[in-house]
Amino acid sequence: MILALATKTLVSHIWRPPPISTKDHNRCHCFHRFPSFNLSFLPVLRTKYTVLDPFADPPDPSFPTLFKSARVMLCFGPKPVTSEDLDRYPSLEYILGTSAGINNFDLAACRRRGIRVTSAGDVYSVDVADYAVGLAIDVLRRVSAADRFVRAGSWPVQNEYTLGSKVSGKRVGIVGLGSIGSRVAKRFEAFGCSIAYNSRKQKPHVSYAYYANVKDLASNVDVLIVCCALTNETHRIINKDVMTALGKTGVIVNIERGPLIDEKELVELLVRGEIGGAGLDVFENEPQVPEPLFRLDNVVLSPHKAVLTLDSFAALEELIFSNLEAFFSNQPLRAEVELD
Amino acid sequence: MILALATKTLVSHIWRPPPISTKDHNRCHCFHRFPSFNLSFLPVLRTKYTVLDPFADPPDPSFPTLFKSARVMLCFGPKPVTSEDLDRYPSLEYILGTSAGINNFDLAACRRRGIRVTSAGDVYSVDVADYAVGLAIDVLRRVSAADRFVRAGSWPVQNEYTLGSKVSGKRVGIVGLGSIGSRVAKRFEAFGCSIAYNSRKQKPHVSYAYYANVKDLASNVDVLIVCCALTNETHRIINKDVMTALGKTGVIVNIERGPLIDEKELVELLVRGEIGGAGLDVFENEPQVPEPLFRLDNVVLSPHKAVLTLDSFAALEELIFSNLEAFFSNQPLRAEVELD
Numbered sequence: 001m002i003l004a005l006a007t008k009t010l011v012s013h014i015w016r017p018p019p020i021s022t023k024d025h026n027r028c029h030c031f032h033r034f035p036s037f038n039l040s041f042l043p044v045l046r047t048k049y050t051v052l053d054p055f056a057d058p059p060d061p062s063f064p065t066l067f068k069s070a071r072v073m074l075c076f077g078p079k080p081v082t083s084e085d086l087d088r089y090p091s092l093e094y095i096l097g098t099s100a101g102i103n104n105f106d107l108a109a110c111r112r113r114g115i116r117v118t119s120a121g122d123v124y125s126v127d128v129a130d131y132a133v134g135l136a137i138d139v140l141r142r143v144s145a146a147d148r149f150v151r152a153g154s155w156p157v158q159n160e161y162t163l164g165s166k167v168s169g170k171r172v173g174i175v176g177l178g179s180i181g182s183r184v185a186k187r188f189e190a191f192g193c194s195i196a197y198n199s200r201k202q203k204p205h206v207s208y209a210y211y212a213n214v215k216d217l218a219s220n221v222d223v224l225i226v227c228c229a230l231t232n233e234t235h236r237i238i239n240k241d242v243m244t245a246l247g248k249t250g251v252i253v254n255i256e257r258g259p260l261i262d263e264k265e266l267v268e269l270l271v272r273g274e275i276g277g278a279g280l281d282v283f284e285n286e287p288q289v290p291e292p293l294f295r296l297d298n299v300v301l302s303p304h305k306a307v308l309t310l311d312s313f314a315a316l317e318e319l320i321f322s323n324l325e326a327f328f329s330n331q332p333l334r335a336e337v338e339l340d
Numbered sequence: 341m342i343l344a345l346a347t348k349t350l351v352s353h354i355w356r357p358p359p360i361s362t363k364d365h366n367r368c369h370c371f372h373r374f375p376s377f378n379l380s381f382l383p384v385l386r387t388k389y390t391v392l393d394p395f396a397d398p399p400d401p402s403f404p405t406l407f408k409s410a411r412v413m414l415c416f417g418p419k420p421v422t423s424e425d426l427d428r429y430p431s432l433e434y435i436l437g438t439s440a441g442i443n444n445f446d447l448a449a450c451r452r453r454g455i456r457v458t459s460a461g462d463v464y465s466v467d468v469a470d471y472a473v474g475l476a477i478d479v480l481r482r483v484s485a486a487d488r489f490v491r492a493g494s495w496p497v498q499n500e501y502t503l504g505s506k507v508s509g510k511r512v513g514i515v516g517l518g519s520i521g522s523r524v525a526k527r528f529e530a531f532g533c534s535i536a537y538n539s540r541k542q543k544p545h546v547s548y549a550y551y552a553n554v555k556d557l558a559s560n561v562d563v564l565i566v567c568c569a570l571t572n573e574t575h576r577i578i579n580k581d582v583m584t585a586l587g588k589t590g591v592i593v594n595i596e597r598g599p600l601i602d603e604k605e606l607v608e609l610l611v612r613g614e615i616g617g618a619g620l621d622v623f624e625n626e627p628q629v630p631e632p633l634f635r636l637d638n639v640v641l642s643p644h645k646a647v648l649t650l651d652s653f654a655a656l657e658e659l660i661f662s663n664l665e666a667f668f669s670n671q672p673l674r675a676e677v678e679l680d
Contacts, residue, residue: 134477190530
């Protein structure tokens with residue numbers, strides 16, 4: 001019985017945030033809060049597979065006897081999966097990631113060991129694209145600032161507030177025209193915005209203006225949407241030069257990863273009024289958000305939630321079950337990462 | 341000299357909000373705050389025309405001698421222009437309105453006296469449509485609520501917040517498929533939303549599903565965007581029945597006029613969780629906003645500013661100058677209201 005189950009043993013690699021204390025936050029490199037309902041499908045998973053939890057508290061009693069037979073690692077959250085982590089599971093054949101990004105997996109080690117990897121693929125792209133557009137409108141038209149103004153009771157007693165800036169007709173620059181970026185572009189086109197983009201290579205069959213250099217893109221747009229994956233090459237791709245090129249009325253939206261932007265420079269430029277505004281869902285040291293931003297009305301702050309809708313979790317759940325089924329029946333996996 | 345100027349005399353009908361006191365607000369039927377820069381083009385206007393201000397403080401010294409020769413009334417704000425107001429200006433031939441709506445003018449009296457009327461036409465439509473979509477995304481995805489969560493310092497210490505609802509794929513219902521409504525529709529289509537609408541008559545050449553009845557429309561959509569003009573027929577068109585038909589997950593956005601919705605019912609349904617959320621730029625008794633709304637995270641509140649961008653004021657200014665020029669040179673007027 002155990003043997004039969006053991007062929008379908010998974011180990012879940014769920015990163016639980018550490019108990020909260022200021023000290024812990026300062027150590028947190030990239031805290032990604034997953035609401036508990038994210039994991040609501042685990043009981044169903046357990047009816048089909050043996051699920052081991054190395055981080056369970058109290059400890060999972062099956063873990064010590066079964067972990068060597070685990071064939072799949074199911075990963076939630078940004079905790080790195082290192083070569084040492086892989087060493088613990090000699091039967092491991094497949095890492096099932098649940099994020100769009102896979103920058104936390106040691107892919108070279110996976111390749112060496114012949115371990116297959118899948119990501120969340122396009123599951124979140126639509127929601128992230130929607131959210132990016134929402135943040136841009138919010139910053140340009142000062143929606144959150146207006147809501148704050150009304151809730152503070154200022155409307156009847158205060159006769160001035162800053163006018164917003166028109167969305168329609170803006171020149172929108174997209175850094176990374178992939179699954180998210182191309183959806184962002186489509187949405188902004190309907191607002192009568194013109195689209196330009198930067199990516200490693202110019203895309204065939206795409207009519208938007210292409211800039212090989214992010215700074216050149218920034219010089220030619222009003223709104224810059226950061227949609228590219230975080231890699232060694234894209235780390236701080238939005239540096240001071242790029243932001244200065246964007247200019248005093250330019251707006252930046254980041255819905256991808258905090259370290260894509262030089263956050264210290266961004267904060268200084270915003271405080272000095274040298275860029276026009278920012279809509280930020282991600283930060284360098286989440287959940288820490290630079291405090292000077294709290295005082296700015298041209299900034300919209302969001303707790304890394306662009307992917308968070310009930311619908312996207314339902315789609316993720318479907319992807320997980322479908323990929324597990326495929327893996328254990330030797331069918332092709334969806335959203336498999338090319339390791340060669 | 342005076343005679344020559346008198347042929348180009350305008351009277352400006354600018355409604356200045358009364359000095360602020362609680363008592364005043366309660367008397368205010370429809371307070372519409374105009375920022376002072378709205379009127380920044382008046383000095384330029386005065387270089388071309390004699391502009392009289394009946395409400396100036398201190399009083400306009402030219403007014404008593406010139407008001408009988410005023411041929412144009414330039415109107416800002418929601419102050420009604422009654423038959424009695426028209427009686428004061430025997431030379432009046434033209435009312436130049438600066439709002440999209442003309443519900444504050446006594447149009448029957450204008451028709452009787454042969455006074456022509458123009459509105460702001462489409463000048464604000466794009467900005468209002470952009471804002472309506474922004475409010476809808478904000479409510480569905482909880483953007484302002486997220487911003488409030490981060491600014492309150494809750495991210496590092498609080499482990500839960502409500503998930504948003506997906507924008508893409510929503511069924512969007514538009515009440516009033518005119519200049520604003522059709523632009524709202526176009527934008528939501530790019531998000532992968534389906535569109536349905538209600539208006540007095542089905543529009544030819546429009547493929548969206550048509551509902552002759554607002555309640556039927558509400559029963560068949562997830563998001564209801566109120567874009568119709570306020571008239572006797574549309575007063576409280578969004579009543580309790582309509583909102584109940586929209587249901588517990590339904591979202592209402594109003595960027596048109598407060599009295600289109602039964603506000604008391606709306607507040608009660610929101611407080612009881614019987615509709616899903618609301619994005620409100622307009623209210624029944626502006627600038628008063630029902631206080632129970634301040635405690636809700638599924639509501640976005642905005643101080644009647646959907647039209648307020650620097651760009652829309654520039655377009656309005658252009659329309660005013662162009663229509664005055666046309667009027668005094670007997671050319672056709674733009675955005676003229678049919679009075680027959």
